[in-house]
Amino acid sequence: MAKKVGVPRGLFYYQYFPLWRTFLEELGAEIIVSDYSTKRILNDGVKASVDEACLPVKLFHGHVLDIKDRVDYLFIPRFTSISRDEYICPKFGGLPDVIRHSINNLPQIIDTEVNLRKSGRNSWKAAFEVGRNFTCDKKLIKKAYLKALEEYRAFRKQVKSGILPCDILDKRRKPVQPAKGKKLKIMVIGHVYNLYDSFVNMDMINKLRSSNVVVTTVDMIDDRIINTKAGALQKKMFWNFGRKAAGSAFHMLDSADVDGIIYIMSFGCGVDSFVCDLIERKIRSESDIPFIIVTIDEHSGEAGINTRLEAFVDMIRWRKKNETDISAYG
Ligand code: SF4
Structure with missing residues (x-):
């Protein structure tokens, strides 16, 4: 047997x-x-x-x-x-x-x-x-x-190619396709277990897609590009996740091919607290790309996540439409 x-x-x-x-x-x-x-x-x-x-x-x-x-x-x-x-x-x-x-x-x-x-x-x-x-x-x-x-x-x-692990391995959940028309491109950074477990992140990826957002994750970026961009760090990152997260975020900044970046952080994660801060500083100092951190723990409520996602996406759209895409940071 x-x-x-x-x-x-x-x-x-x-x-x-x-x-x-x-x-x-x-x-x-x-x-x-x-x-x-x-x-x-x-x-x-x-x-x-x-x-x-x-x-x-x-x-x-x-x-x-x-x-x-x-x-x-x-x-x-x-x-x-x-x-x-x-x-x-x-x-x-x-x-x-x-x-x-x-x-x-x-x-x-x-x-x-x-x-x-x-x-x-x-x-x-x-x-x-x-x-x-x-x-x-x-x-x-x-x-x-x-x-x-x-x-x-x-x-x-x-x-x-853009078919995410949750789209392949999570048979309960149907991947939502962004509607036709003008889409936003948002990068979501996080560990695989936060990004692709739809219970943990309250199906953030499908929620973004429903708001006509094309989601990009670290796993979709070419490894050679990640390595080259991560090479710009003053000191080599010894965390595998940190190199990939930083390299892909820096690539997005340099190519200006993204409308916003979301970092999903686990409460109590030492690696995240360091890597997220590094990425945030670079984004804030070198670009005006909208960036938010969504911290999740066992008490996270769906309403709170929904509100933050909706506000983030609306803010990007309104900024593009009404404010000539100028950041609130000046
Ligand atoms: S501490 Fe951070 S990197 Fe380590 S297992 Fe938890 S979430 Fe992952």
């Missing part, structure tokens, strides 16, 4: 799920994904996790609780780095231990370390280690790994 592997629908789910699914299924596993994020899942996660955790980590606890009793394994890789010479938030590195500490009666956790800081080839090392939970056949693991990479590249290509 196929071993059941539980994948919590949180954190890097919207970045890597197509890769994980293909790899594990090729090895004969049955994938059980936790339910879409809901108030119940969030509340369960909040109760199970420590108060200091950020919203995405609390929500992840809820997703683990949702599937833990239905699976043989939980798939929670220990991500240290996903790119050369860069790190990601340390909360990812400690995640399997935090989950073990906070939640009782867990199945076996597949917590293989993924550390690509020194070499991208370490991804094969991690895949081999995960694969050994299912087979001793190295050739089969290699085959599954190559197929998963192929699937992942196809997924990334779709995202680059």
Whole structure:
């Protein structure tokens, strides 16, 4: 009988799920994904996790609780780095231990370390280690790994073309198409788990599209452009997310190809507090592009988000129409 592997629908789910699914299924596993994020899942996660955790980590606890009793394994890789010479938030590195500490009666956790800081080839090392939970056949693991990479590249290509991960992976939700006519272009910056989980961001992307906005995210910008623009920073950013967020925001500023920028920030996120400030300073000092920060936590209400989005979009339109596009900052 196929071993059941539980994948919590949180954190890097919207970045890597197509890769994980293909790899594990090729090895004969049955994938059980936790339910879409809901108030119940969030509340369960909040109760199970420590108060200091950020919203995405609390929500992840809820997703683990949702599937833990239905699976043989939980798939929670220990991500240290996903790119050369860069790190990601340390909360990812400690995640399997935090989950073990906070939640009782867990199945076996597949917590293989993924550390690509020194070499991208370490991804094969991690895949081999995960694969050994299912087979001793190295050739089969290699085959599954190559197929998963192929699937992942196809997924990334779709995202680059403007079909966002939430449009592909969130089957409950229908992507809204902006209406015909004059559209605004707004860039939304944030971590994948804030950008593409429509419960967490209260379906911000579809709401913007309904207001006739074309949404651009970091994932749609060419990696070479991001790297070149991020190279303008005085010091190399060692956060993977920070480089991508700053590089793509700077690109938008330089190309003047955007009508506004929204930064979705998780309350309690150290990385966001630093990266967002860096981007905001650059925008305020070098351009008059409208910019807002939307901070989300477990208490965020939909009415508050709706009002801020509507006001932001209206302000951009009115400014274009009535004020010769001059910023209120002068
Ligand atoms: S980067 Fe921020 S939001 Fe993401 S896990 Fe770390 S603290 Fe939480």
